[in-house]
Amino acid sequence: MLTLLNLLSAIALLIWGTHIVRTGILRVYGSHLRKVLSHNVSKRPMAFVAGIGVTALVQSSNATALLVTSFVAQGLMPLTPALAIMLGADVGTALMARVLTWLSPLLIFLGVVFFLSRKQTRAGQLGRVAIGLGLMLLALELIVAAATPITQQQGIRVLFASLTGDLLLDALVGAVFALIFYSSLATVLLTAMLTGAGLISLPVAVGLVIGANIGSGVLAFLNSSLQSPAGRRVALGSLLYKLIGLLLVMPFLDPLANWLDGLKWRPEEVVIGFHVAYNSLRCVLMLPTVGLMARFCNWLLPDRPDDSGVARPRHLDPTALATPSLALANAVRETLRIGDIIETMLNHLLEVFQSDQTALNKELARLDDDVDALYSAVKLYLAQVPREVLSGQDSRRWAEIIELAVNLEQAGDIIERMLCKVQDQKTAQRHSFSESGLQELASLHAQLLANLRLGLSVFLSGDKESARQLLRAKRRFRAQERRLAHAHVDRLYDQVVQSIETSSLHMELIADMKRLNSLFCSSAYVVLESGETGALHHSDSDAQ
Incomplete structure (x- = not known):
């Protein structure tokens, strides 16, 4: 024995x-x-x-x-x-x-x-x-x-x-x-x-x-x-x-x-x-x-067909959990995939602004379900990473991934609510934006989409110059948002009927885009918070 x-x-x-x-x-x-x-x-x-x-x-x-x-x-x-x-x-x-x-x-x-x-x-x-x-x-x-x-x-x-x-x-x-x-x-x-x-x-x-x-x-x-x-x-x-x-x-x-x-x-x-x-x-x-x-x-060993209607994680390999650096890299790839879905949702939202496409309701709802499913998968995956063995750098990266995943999940919910507001105005009340108002929303949407892409790039690379560029883009967005709000008030003063009918919706959409922009630009603060605290606080105060 x-x-x-x-x-x-x-x-x-x-x-x-x-x-x-x-x-x-x-x-x-x-x-x-x-x-x-x-x-x-x-x-x-x-x-x-x-x-x-x-x-x-x-x-x-x-x-x-x-x-x-x-x-x-x-x-x-x-x-x-x-x-x-x-x-x-x-x-x-x-x-x-x-x-x-x-x-x-x-x-x-x-x-x-x-x-x-x-x-x-x-x-x-x-x-x-x-x-x-x-x-x-x-x-x-x-x-x-x-x-x-x-x-x-x-x-x-x-x-x-x-x-x-x-x-x-x-x-x-x-x-x-x-x-x-x-x-x-x-x-x-x-x-x-x-x-x-x-x-x-x-x-x-x-x-x-x-x-x-x-x-x-x-x-x-x-x-x-x-x-x-x-x-x-x-x-x-x-x-x-x-x-x-x-x-x-x-x-x-x-x-x-x-x-x-x-x-x-x-x-x-x-x-x-x-x-x-x-x-x-x-x-x-x-x-x-x-x-x-x-x-x-x-x-x-042929591939098994995936007949599930909801997106499944592609990169969250459970066998990599014992190796934190690989597990975090997997979580980064899956989080970027969520960002790609958010970009698709934004593109569909612009199509809803410009025309009556009720079929996009189901598509955007499905995409938001995908975002929720992938967000939950990333969150549970990171929860299994042994935090006690993470280095200081890996611990910060762990927190960055969680923060961006949360922000993207919130962005998906905001975009879905924006869609419901627009569809309600166009179908139930049969109101439509004025030509000037639609152009303003499209220009703000283009800036928002560019900031999303830049924010994902900053998250992936951690480049400080790109982070500072993202903060400048955030300030430009805020300035543009103020100008468009004032322009809308001017149209109300000129008694433009379409602007009057969609005034509440127009201002709510601008406010929603402002919240989305803040979520997309958050990765810049994470990159700049080490070694550039003074510059960060200055940029942050300008953006408020």
């Missing part, structure tokens, strides 16, 4: 170490990894190298699979380069695990020093990553150590003795071990130990190593079960490539084992060396076929 408990605790330590490394690296370099993986990977060799590099940094092919499946699910990356990245990830894991074995004591020591002395800095977070890497390597050693007494049991010896080189059976056993240990590398290390102890032959070791790789593919596919079909295709393609590798090596098992047995290396070194060489050769050979594999995976 104690041996089993030791094995389970070692596996738990490996899972925890992997979590620390993945979250630590992505908190420090999350946005940079996103750029590396989502850009400049149109060429397969570049995608392959990117997979090696990112996996070497994150130290887990499963972590790389999580990133890549997330990007594919959100439409940020095609499936073909994603499969090339996953092939590179298999090579990166094999190579860097070998290197880090030499550095594990140093990583643990330096990690503790930097994390305790500079906890809130980037160096401190990198120290946390180093601790995680050390824990992973320690866990691998503990798994092998805990499994060693089990392998000495008579029943287990009989089990290993029954493995006589049947590649399919050996691969199945290796895959089961990888699933149990939650690590293909732990299975490879255990296989190396068993080979060195003479408990299994070299052909059996080869089968176990190949099976361990298949087991890691099964793990990745199971972890992607909550993804959309687009995301699951990445894990499926990676698993199929590992199964193909098994089929390709089957005819050459005996000559390969004889060649390996002839090497003047220790059995442990032969097994680990085969693991690195097998993954490298397999992935390089498979790289030209990623396009064909992508088409095959698309056929196996």
